[in-house]
Amino acid sequence: MFEDEREHQKLIIQYFQRSLEIPRTPYGADLDRLATLTLEAEKKSRKGIISSIRSQFSTTKVNYCYICGFPVFEKPLETQVKMQLEHIWPQSFGGDSIAENLLPACPTCNNEKSDMLLWQNAHIHSFTLKPDPSPQELENIGKRLRIAQHRRDIFEYASMNRTTLKDAALAIGSVNISEISAIDRDDAVDFFNFSF
Numbered sequence: 001m002f003e004d005e006r007e008h009q010k011l012i013i014q015y016f017q018r019s020l021e022i023p024r025t026p027y028g029a030d031l032d033r034l035a036t037l038t039l040e041a042e043k044k045s046r047k048g049i050i051s052s053i054r055s056q057f058s059t060t061k062v063n064y065c066y067i068c069g070f071p072v073f074e075k076p077l078e079t080q081v082k083m084q085l086e087h088i089w090p091q092s093f094g095g096d097s098i099a100e101n102l103l104p105a106c107p108t109c110n111n112e113k114s115d116m117l118l119w120q121n122a123h124i125h126s127f128t129l130k131p132d133p134s135p136q137e138l139e140n141i142g143k144r145l146r147i148a149q150h151r152r153d154i155f156e157y158a159s160m161n162r163t164t165l166k167d168a169a170l171a172i173g174s175v176n177i178s179e180i181s182a183i184d185r186d187d188a189v190d191f192f193n194f195s196f
Contacts, residue, residue, distance in 0.1 A: 009035045019120065041094030049085055049097040056099050057085060063104035067113065067150055069174030070106045081106050088165045090115040100166055112143045119155065122148035124191035131182075133189050138180045145191065146177040 012035040016022040024031050057063060058074040063083050065072055072083035086105035089095035092115040105113075116122055122144050129137050150172070158168035175196040182189045 005039065009039060012038055019118075038094055042092065044094075044096075046091060047097055049102065053097065053099050053102070054085065057083065057102070057104055064174060065106040065109050066103040066169050066174055067105060067109040067147055068177050070109075072104055072106050084110045086110045086113065088169060090117055093117045100164065103166060103169055108143070109147060113147050113151075114144075116144070116148065116151065119148040119152035122151075124148060127190065129189035131188055132185045133182065138182070138189070138194070139178075141180060141194065143177065146180065146196075149191065149194065149196070150175050150177065 009032070013024075013031045016031055016034065017024060022031065022034075054074075062071050062073055064070065066086070070081065073080045074083050076082045083104045084107055085097075085102040086109070087095040087097070088101050088103060091097070095101050124145065127141060127145070129141075153172050153175075154165060154168045157163070157172055158165050161168065161171075163171070177196060179196055180194050181196075183193050183195055187193055
């Protein structure tokens with residue numbers, strides 16, 4: 001991706017500092033080491049999903065997208081949707097293609113989530129609606145933002161219950177991302193004031 005690996009490492013450190021707000025130590029060694037480990041993990045994570053792992057998700061006739069709940073199939077018929085395995089912790093951030101990091105997803109949700117690591121990475125401040133918005137205005141909230149809201153719920157659950165992201169996603173379950181409502185209808189609707 002980057003011609004100069006040191007430049008890539010600098011960008012990762014900037015990401016740690018700006019987006020994740022991880023401070024640099026006086027000697028800088030901690031973030032340098034973390035960036036090096038991140039690059040190494042990313043290189044190792046580019047392996048495809050092997051058949052023995054994929055077969056663990058093929059034991060039932062139908063699976064459901066862990067994000068939207070749509071039925072997905074390993075071997076779909078003409079009108080059915082093919083199951084994709086979605087990396088909960090994205091490969092681009094070092095996520096491995098192991099059963100503990102995979103869940104069934106529909107192609108639409110998998111593509112929209114893409115390599116979103118944290119819900120904060122979804123441009124969550126990119127919209128604000130007036131108080132008591134119409135159903136049409138709520139429909140205009142993008143699918144990626146809706147997925148980020150679901151992801152936020154997963155991260156909160158995992159943190160509060162000290163569990164893995166996969167276990168949290170399974171506990172939270174899928175949501176009907178097409179049914180959005182304002183939490184406080186008297187306030188402007190932004191990322192922190194809508195739910196499913």
